[in-house]
Amino acid sequence: MKTAKGLAGWVYSVKWITTHGIRDFRKLNVVAIVLVSSSVFFALYLAQKMNCSLSSSLEGFSLLALITLVSSLTLHHVAEKSLKNLLVLKVLGFDPLTSSFSQWLVLIFLGITGASIGCATFLLQSPSSLKFLLDSAFALVACELLAAVPGFVLVARSLNKSLAELSENA
Amino acid sequence: MPEKPIIRLIDVEKVYRTEDEVILIFNGLSLDIYPNDFLVITGSTGSGKTTLMNIIAGLDRPSSGMVLVNGVDITKLSEDKLSRLRAKLMGISLQSQSLLPNLTVYENVELPLIARGVPPRKRAEMVEQVLDVIGLLGKGYRRIERLSFGERQCVSIARALVTDPPILVLDEPTQHLDPMTTEFIISLLRGLHMRKGKTLIVTTRTRKLADVATKVLQLRKRSFRYPASEDRAASPRLSE
Ligand SMILES: Nc1ncnc2c1ncn2[C@@H]1O[C@H](COP(=O)(O)OP(=O)(O)O)[C@@H](O)[C@H]1O
Ligand SMILES: [Mg+2]
Numbered sequence: 303m304k305t306a307k308g309l310a311g312w313v314y315s316v317k318w319i320t321t322h323g324i325r326d327f328r329k330l331n332v333v334a335i336v337l338v339s340s341s342v343f344f345a346l347y348l349a350q351k352m353n354c355s356l357s358s359s360l361e362g363f364s365l366l367a368l369i370t371l372v373s374s375l376t377l378h379h380v381a382e383k384s385l386k387n388l389l390v391l392k393v394l395g396f397d398p399l400t401s402s403f404s405q406w407l408v409l410i411f412l413g414i415t416g417a418s419i420g421c422a423t424f425l426l427q428s429p430s431s432l433k434f435l436l437d438s439a440f441a442l443v444a445c446e447l448l449a450a451v452p453g454f455v456l457v458a459r460s461l462n463k464s465l466a467e468l469s470e471n472a
Numbered sequence: 473m474p475e476k477p478i479i480r481l482i483d484v485e486k487v488y489r490t491e492d493e494v495i496l497i498f499n500g501l502s503l504d505i506y507p508n509d510f511l512v513i514t515g516s517t518g519s520g521k522t523t524l525m526n527i528i529a530g531l532d533r534p535s536s537g538m539v540l541v542n543g544v545d546i547t548k549l550s551e552d553k554l555s556r557l558r559a560k561l562m563g564i565s566l567q568s569q570s571l572l573p574n575l576t577v578y579e580n581v582e583l584p585l586i587a588r589g590v591p592p593r594k595r596a597e598m599v600e601q602v603l604d605v606i607g608l609l610g611k612g613y614r615r616i617e618r619l620s621f622g623e624r625q626c627v628s629i630a631r632a633l634v635t636d637p638p639i640l641v642l643d644e645p646t647q648h649l650d651p652m653t654t655e656f657i658i659s660l661l662r663g664l665h666m667r668k669g670k671t672l673i674v675t676t677r678t679r680k681l682a683d684v685a686t687k688v689l690q691l692r693k694r695s696f697r698y699p700a701s702e703d704r705a706a707s708p709r710l711s712e
Contacts, residue, residue: 307589307591308589310589310591311586311588311589311590311591312589314586314589315586315587315589318586322575326572326574326575387572389570390570390571390572391583391587392551392555393529393531393558393564393566393570394564394583394584394587394631395555395556395558395559395584395587395588395635396555396583396586396587397551397552397555397556397559397587398551398552398555399552461551462550462551463551464526464531464532464533464551465526465531465532
């Protein structure tokens, strides 16, 4: 009974931090989604022009690497901006692990949403390439999951420092 | 029968290191805080009040020495354990207030309850009660951005009180308040101490709060600064 209540409370905390991470930084998040989606769109576009598959050719791999780079830089920036709020939450008793996990979900949400919009746009401009797109979908999702890692690491590490250590680095 | 201290600082030293300076804030600071204490820490700007509060709340670590809370040395705890300890024992109001500006008064005050997994209906009850006590009930729906500094200060105090913690750590709670509200907050804190038996640790730069305290700690601005190039063991010299 007690653990069930504890779990419900924990799930609520995660839900709260995640929805607020998405809701409270509207402009920043929109910019992030636009950046991720345009990088995905151009990668798909170029891959199709060069007639190579994203997930099974050298050119494809370098395009994927590029997408991952753009996304991880973007998501890292988002994570950096969210730090101040997360530190306040820490003072109020939210434990660092819960906060980092929730922020990771925020980053994944942004990455996957961006990638989906990029794919949808690509499909709109060339409706016949559904099969080509489906071939690459898995690799794109993997890239976005990977791209959320640096931001997550930043948050987890920062929340595991004391406030003064952080202000010294600021 | 003498009670056991709820918080003990033993030989605490705090040194800040910047690129070209080493700043010694305290050395050999020892302090016992008992459950029925109303401790007021005074001192001029820069005397180390905020630093001391952060160390007591486990938000900052001393350079050396021990900080025992309920007998546990918190300087050795992980950040996760610290946040659990804070959640259980302390209500904190930082000098920088650290409210989330996009949220309403109500949502800000609700946060510590969410962190503690309090169910929704109970949360609403507790938030409303504390807003009522502090006189902000009519402003619960307002966003923090739309409040005066004084009102924000009150929200920050309400947020520290909402979980009904045994220890209250308040850094300059009356800093932005007008004289009337200051009086009100002082009498509120006094009531919490006298009637509800809370341990209060409060900093201030004014006399008023010190007058109602059971214990006053006066910090002096006596920090030594010396170039980082010099060895720490070298005799420090005063900056002024
Ligand atoms: N992170 C930091 N790095 C270096 N110096 C600091 C840091 N935080 C505080 N100080 C210095 O420590 C001294 C005490 O600061 P503080 O505790 O904020 O004093 P008070 O709250 O009494 O005004 C000041 O001289 C301040 O400049
Ligand atoms: Mg201060």
